[in-house]
Amino acid sequence: MLSNIDLNYLRSVQNLSLKHLGLTKENPSVACLIVDFKNDTQGKVISYGLTSMGGRPHAEVNALKKISNKQDVKYLTAYISLEPCFKKKLDSCSSLLFKYGIKRVVMDSLDPNPIIYNQGYLFLKEKKIKVFLSQSLSKFYEFNKYFYVNQNKSRPFITLKLAISKNGYTKDYNSKDITSKDTQKYLHYLRLRHEAISVGYNTFIEDNPKLTCRLQGIDKNLRKIILCKNDFMKTQSSKKFEFINYKELWKLNIQSLLVEGGLSTFMTFLKAGFYDEIVIIRSNYNVVSSKDKYKIKNRLFDNLMKYSDNNYGNDKIIVYKNK
Ligand SMILES: NC(=O)c1ccc[n+]([C@@H]2O[C@H](COP(=O)([O-])OP(=O)(O)OC[C@H]3O[C@@H](n4cnc5c(N)ncnc54)[C@H](OP(=O)(O)O)[C@@H]3O)[C@@H](O)[C@H]2O)c1
Structure with a gap:
């Protein structure tokens, strides 16, 4: 006993x-x-x-x-x-x-x-x-949970993250970040929990992201993967980043992958059902300078299984799990 x-x-x-x-x-x-x-x-x-x-x-x-x-x-x-x-x-x-x-x-x-x-x-x-x-x-x-998905499904645990403004945009031409400073720490904590991080190639070109985990006292070396088509891949050579078509992802021996956007990459994974968790960071302000292609469809998340919904400083963090 x-x-x-x-x-x-x-x-x-x-x-x-x-x-x-x-x-x-x-x-x-x-x-x-x-x-x-x-x-x-x-x-x-x-x-x-x-x-x-x-x-x-x-x-x-x-x-x-x-x-x-x-x-x-x-x-x-x-x-x-x-x-x-x-x-x-x-x-x-x-x-x-x-x-x-x-x-x-x-x-x-x-x-x-x-x-x-x-x-x-x-x-x-x-x-x-x-x-x-x-x-x-x-x-x-x-x-x-990463370990269990690896053991039971023989693939990496996939987390999709997307930051969205109050009025549904994923990009703001006036500001680098859609969400407030409050959630930056949370995002780096999310990076800490994953072995690899990836973004679509538009984000790679437009944002020039570092894709590092920046938490005080933590020295974490993330694998950095740029999701792209084969023709783009051939034009790139970098020691810091790996250029991969998403169909090749399963071949890499990765325990967990954080997919950080942008919207078209997010939608590719969502539509294919290739995810275990979705983390939405919803900000409390409206973006005024953007384009429609960066706006999420109304009711996009209605049929997903909500796991948690918490306020985080000025933002909301909503987690969905795959059924
Ligand atoms: N709000 C957020 O959380 C967030 C996060 C990251 C970036 N962003 C912003 O979003 C903007 C870019 O978003 P975006 O939707 O234009 O582009 P993106 O998602 O960064 O990249 C999309 C491109 O990658 C290709 N792609 C997508 N999924 C793929 C896959 N699974 N395998 C191979 N290729 C794939 C697509 O190619 P094809 O179109 O040729 O098929 C597409 O053109 C950036 O400017 C950035 O500022 C926002």
Whole structure:
């Protein structure tokens, strides 16, 4: 049985796992806490680990290596946001937990990867380790939605982002940004969460965008993809950008892709149903200098599944999910 103390520690590992979200390449971002219950019924955290930037070593390895060899392991519980990995003949996080003598493991979610699914769990049980699974809290799914789409659909997780003025325009000839300064941070946070970013080639030519993640203290190297036709591609050479026809996107080994516009690129993906989430940033002012081709159709989003709708400074951020 899981106690309230266990559930609180699970919440902590979930929150901790957010720290490296979007930075772990093809691996999910996992956290592990090692808690000692020897002298304290509330437990005392003696070590923690996160999936390393780039994906390896895994969270459990990073947590276990910090335990002193003088530690009485009998009273330790490992809280992990995902089932530990398991490979029959090779070292794995499951075998490492066993080797360290951990007697109790509490995990939030089984691994969706069919090669791993349930195997770590069963291995630990076989080794007489007390194992508990709590799908009840499963925020892990929402946090690691990119990973689940990769595993289950063999394609990148696709987020479409579009900024729209109050009167429906996606471009303003009088100003570079349609939305207010408030949402700029949010947009860079969205970039942080994705492995690659792309824009249509008109945006590339007209806006000369940097497509970088500019958040203080964060050094994130996004793959920068310009979506274009083959004839345009042939005229370009750049070390910073990749020029790709959208039909080629699936061939690139990308975990998550943020498509940042403009409107015709957005519409290509929307009409084809190639998206998992749509993030609309709706500003609170009317654009006066634009063209009709940059205006969205009335009721464009009416049939989409709205997931959230929040005020963000002067703007609104509306998220839709694919059905
Ligand atoms: N509001 C926003 O969030 C936002 C974001 C970015 C840019 N913008 C603004 O939007 C303006 C540009 O928008 P736009 O609609 O004219 O152009 P765009 O979407 O940047 O680029 C569109 C061009 O890319 C090609 N294209 C689109 N999807 C493609 C795909 N999947 N594969 C290959 N090629 C594809 C199309 O070629 P064909 O037409 O030849 O088929 C189209 O001409 C910029 O000036 C910028 O200021 C706004």
